[in-house]
Amino acid sequence: MLLFRLILGLAFLATTLCAAAPTGGHLADLHGGKGVQCTDCHGKGRKVKVDDSETVPNSNCVNCHGDLKAVGENSKGHINPHISHLGKINCTVCHAGHQASQVYCANCHGFDLKIPAGGPHAPQANPLPTAPALPKGKIQTERTEVLVVGGGAAGMTAAITAHDAGAKVILLEKQPLTGGNSMLAAGGMNAAETRVQAMKGVKDTKELMFQDTAKGGKGLGDPALVHILADSSAASLDWLTGIGADMSDLGRMGGASQDRCHRPKGGSAVGAHIAAVLKENAAKRGLDVRVNSQVVKILKDGKGRITGVLVKGRHRGLYRINAKVLVLATGGFSANAELVAHYQPRMKGMITSNQPGATGDGVALGEAVGGELVQMKEIQIHPSVASGSRILITEAVRGNGAILVNREGKRFFNEIGTRDAVSQAVLHQTGESAFMVFDEGVRRSLKQIDGYFHLDLVKEGESPEALAKAIEVPSDAFRATLDRYNQAVDAKQDGDFKRPDLPRALRTAKFYAIEVAPGIHYTMGGLKIDADTRVIAKDGKPIPGLYAAGEVTGGIHGANRLGGNSISETITFGRIAGARATAFAKSR
Template identity: 40%
Template sequence: MTKSEFLCADIDDLKNTYDFIVIGSGLTGMTAAIQAKELGLDVIILEKLSNLGGNSMRASTGMNAVETLTQLNHHVVDSQESFYCDTLVGGKGSNDRTLLSYFVRHTESAIEWLAHHNIELDDITSTGGMSKKRAHRPSNASAIGSYLVKGLQKQIIARKIPLFNQTKVLSLLKTDGNVSGVAIEHPKGGKKLIKSKAVLIASGGFAHNYEMIAKLAPNLLNLPTTNHPGAMGDGIKLATSVGAKLIDMDKIQVHPTARQEAGHVYLIGEGLRGAGAILINHKGQRFVNEMSTRDTVTKAINDLHQDGVALVFDQEIRNAFKAVEFYDAMHLILSGNTLDELAEKLNVSSISFSETIRIWNNAQKSSKDVMFGRQTAMERGITKPPYYAIHIKPAIHYTMGGIKINSLTEVLDDKGEPIPGLFAAGEVTGGLHGDNRMGGNSIAETVVFGRQAGQQAAKLILKL
């Protein structure tokens, strides 16, 4: 029996009525379901795919949060105001400021909530565009996505929350203007109607839907995507069918570091640069502040007009970012016992490459990157063999646009009024990130707004 089979309920056990229906089994959906269950609701999770976890399973770096004990334990003094400003600058000032304000004020309690559920994030690293170390992760530096998904799945089992996979939501039901359930289809159970008092859409974005991308950002059609095949925007279609407003739909993020290999696209997590890796061009030279925002790094790569670039690191950096072990298992990494050996494999000048590493190591030691102004993720140089490199290119990664919500996660219509009984959270929504999402914010968003959705559903139904 597989892990998914163990987690998933038998379709014959599906009831006709629940208090709260959650669409999507990623971090947002599981968080909301657990929070709502703890507050007394009868909850169900519906997942259209066989596999669970959605894009959450692919996240590798960390979960941004501020004013936490983890930060203090690592001698990082931070503030909500600084976090707010960094995110606003990264989003080019177009973020929904009400959502952003709620977000930055609730990341600390999100970390505490996870810890209360035996999910400890007691290490931190850096992400691009952040002025402080804020990306929380487990102490073994393992990939944040799978770590959180597995931790929350244990809570789903412990609380006996029914989770039905291979269950596609066909439409939302409405009664007297209120969303009152869903119509579903299951390969064995057929089509059914399930009534509820509230529904949460937590089904993720649309970065695998090239028909939508063609209409919204046709300039990106030549790029592959890091997203799983289920990221088709189904939740957005469900919401608009009952009058929901959409926002920022043309804002689609390209991640600068993805590896394409044998028809697969692998996200090379920002945490590798956060641990100290650098980027070099075909001349063996750095060309950008690697810890700039994703849009800035992507533009710098594109402006080279060459076939991708190389991400370079050493054994110490590898030890600090455990996702590298997965990259190695997938045969994505070049290695050399010396810089000259790695330069030869990269087909770059060994003289230029060695000089680049020398200059970078001096900058790292002095904490002064005169060439490109990098100020974060400089704790490690590139000094300990073996030396490694991964050939990378930009790829479509995240959709900043989606369903318009307020800070209560209520779905809003074209008049800005809540659609009664309908909530949404996570990547399926829009507004929080503005023009450009900052690395580490999406994972934090799933917990912060997932909890909020569970709380608000309970408040609606139980009159708390």
């Protein structure tokens, strides 16, 4: 029996429908007390029907209460969940009519938010898909040419590309919202030989990006795939900007030898912006995007060709979609604690920066139909997760000049080294954490830093001595550390830790610090693919009709992914998967 079948957990539970609604305390009861009828929310008809994307209830929520922007403008409190990086999402992501409402933000954030008719927050259960047999008798069946599973950047890119190439497309997402881990990406998108670099006078090459990526992965990355990542990066950036993305800011992430990390103007977080652009483009094209829709089995014929999937919808239940070709873009498994611990026992119990849907569904589904898995033990921990939370402090803060200081008030490592190396250095410090220290100059250089203040993650001081007191480190040692670092910046040479870029001195009050510790961040292993993104079987041959892109795949990043390469991978390989899948579908 396959490994993933041994780590399934509980079966996916469908939401209780109106007829079985319990009494007391739910939104249905609150609305009913004000004279609102079932048909006012669900629409008229002999039977109350709700599609898996809960289109009618959400439309009626907006008709009555206004959209997220309107509700957000009227919301009070320091944290406003209606205006966030999640963008335009369904009301039912958090609000439920016939069960306790849950704040989706609490899956990643530690703050306590009240919600009408809400219950105590419980971590979201996201078991891997079970593998039911086809039921006897009739089962509802649909048809499409290209079926994409996963609504993050890779899946959305593949779906848009396939649609624009003339294919009929359906995209399925098991979570109640699209975006995946891509929505959480902060630092930027690596690309070489770009127009932005040329405008800013940065001399970079695709070959240099290839070398940096290969070196960062300790030589374990498939050279053919790494070349595709580097060689196609500028074209992928152009594609993104061509559909409305702003990628005009430029910085550097760990392991890069040149400034090649592109992000929105002012240094805003890249993931939320790209997710919004992709969602908007999917909506403009009228793409059939379905949330709350978990694929539980991939179907194939007697010759091993993919023929479709079984889907378990939140309301619709089990149904079948026949497809000429399938693209898996379901992400990695960093949020699957059991699976992470299986491959890396030393990481057992370590916190993750991932959203709750990153449980390895696509890897399990692909392996079940014969797909080969590669480099599954290569799991990345990120050095800067805000201590005591799941909130990632982007590497771009260090890239723009922040330093890492231990509890003795001293620097201890090159802040923009590769993630694995910096993480290990942090874990060797007292308390297995460190302080990311920066000043007002760094804060002004990167817009997304303001969000960390909003989330109360930052300590501050009017002087280095005041900040040292706030974070409880020796004042004299801390001041000496800042002075020595600033001297290195002035001399343009870091004699202590050989940091290759020294963008700015830390002299401008106020002074700030965020305590950070390593957390599970990315899984480099996954399904083996070839240059056309075809999933490769254990016999070395492509599985007919099965493609994959994004973190669900393995072999690109080797032992360690460089910051900025994930978004680059999702767009580049998502575009390839969408184009190749369409060509395959048209040939059948």
